[in-house]
Amino acid sequence: MIILGISAYYHDSACCLIKNGEIISAIQEERLTRKKHDASFPIKSINLCLKEAKISHSEIDYVVFYDKPFLKFERLLETYFAFAPKGFKSFLSSMPIWLKEKLFQKKLIIKELKNAFGKKTVWNNKLLFTEHHLSHAASAFFSSPYDKAAILTMDGVGEWTTTSVAIGHNNKINILKEINFPHSLGLLYSAFTFFTGFKINSGEYKLMGLAPYGKPIYAQIIKDKLVNIKEDGSFKLNMNYFDYCTGTTMTNNKFNKLFDGPPRRPESKLTIREMNIAASIQYVIEEIIIKIVKSIKKETQLDSLCLAGGVALNCVANGKLIKEKIFKNIWIQPASGDAGGSLGAALATYYIMLNNRRVVTKNEDNMKGSYLGPSFKNNQIEKTLSNYKAKFLKLNKSEIIDNVAKDLVKGKAIGWMQGKMEFGPRALGARSIIADPRSPKMQKLLNLKVKFRESFRPFAPSILRENLKEWFEIDQDSPYMLLVANVINEKIIKTNDEDKKLIGIDKLNITRSEIPSVTHVDYSARIQTVHRETNPMYYDLISKFNNLTGCPMVINTSFNIRGEPIVCTPEDALKCFMGTDLDILVIENFYLKKNEQKNLSFTNYKELYELD
């Protein structure tokens, strides 16, 4: 039984292929088209998934789309109807695309498949649609290591649902309750993302990263005026302050008055106001999520909880959830955004609709470390490097590890490409930039000269699982970099009185711990635990670095620059390497030094990508 899950047409198009319930391959279209958040039909991903799985299109049993267009259209019409005559302008701008394309999605998808694979296959009977939040719930539960668990999904909006609570048991999911549009945690967070001058759908991480620089002085205003939170965590937004139902922005003038002025202009200087706003909304979001989870625990009395939906990527809130110890076990889908909806759609069809048996392996999820994308053979890589006349060494695995560990100690920034590409927004050691976390200068250097991004943004550590407790206040697997925890006291460097007086971005200048480059201004870090079983090469590299330095972790940030999708192919990696201040590039067995590349030049690399 071969099922292809698809997400497309809104943002983050992706495709996932499962065979008899096993996840074989999953790829986000942006990685192949090199267009961030690409929403187009994921035909390149589909072709690559089929190629990776060595399957012909004619062998596909079902193609499943991750949400239901008619239901979405219903929400659209009812929303406009409820607010009419307000919103007529927005109505006029959104209707044509619906009446011309989105409403006829079934036809559109069949047309795309026919264009790609010819007219022989009859797709009509193979094409199915699942509900958006069921797709998220299925992506979390059916990939998790639990036979029975509560499921919480939270995002911007799907068809109607913005938040859902369900129980998953074996091969079924039973939805218990939902919160509907326009009341949405995702849209609330996005409204503040917009207000603080970041781009919606990509700036949410920045808002989260900015929060520790500020104080939550607006939290009470948010709770008094914007969102009514009940004891069980259910919430209602006061739509008098938001514009997204009828207008063309997220917030309105009444909202501006609450937060001392208009929204920050994108790319203008960040002030303490934005930092305080970020801290405040983060505080409120965490309070709501913790209340919801406590109420789910009370209601279900289950031991395990699964999370998915874009809000589940808020790893600071996830870290607080772990600290609260409400559930014994928590598992979060690494591709929690809409790209992961493709995976959920396929799994929901396989288990719920087709009633297939589900086998759960205790303590082991089905995501294969989220290494579900394409990999490249040495001969392919060598051909690419030779075509570009790059100067390289071909080394065996242990030589690669020895060289790179020594380079890390010397303070080099390294582009690291090994094995299958990650599925989901995080780089997990397959397409990563790595460096020494002990260096106080590395955060600034990587942000400004390698990633070309804002200096306030923190970096994450990849740490050997067995050493986790010796460095951070957490003792739980976090293989997908979805949990935040504080550095333990013993590793913290005490700040002096002068340092304590610093505010805002100036806080960056303090060396706070033995691993300053991965310690955020509030002493927290977004942790990835590294396991030999899922990524042996990466594990061995960090072990070697640990042998040399006594530090069992490296800085891990995605292998890309600001606005660029994470690199996928050797060619992408080579271009990014040459276009930035990276010192070393490693692709499988190939080792390149920047200062030896005389024949290569990629100037103005950062101008190729629109700022995100």
Place this chain on the structure above:
Amino acid sequence: MGFIIELIRFLKKRKKFWLLPIILILALFGSLLILAQGSVVAPFIYTIF
């Protein structure tokens, strides 16, 4: 034709026949809009629409 049958089934299942007049008017004005506009441009706001 298949689309219209699916749409009617959907309205029946959701018990939302009251949306039908709106959809009909939309279909009428929508076709005019499309004709007038030529190409379709998605609104720039968050992709809820």
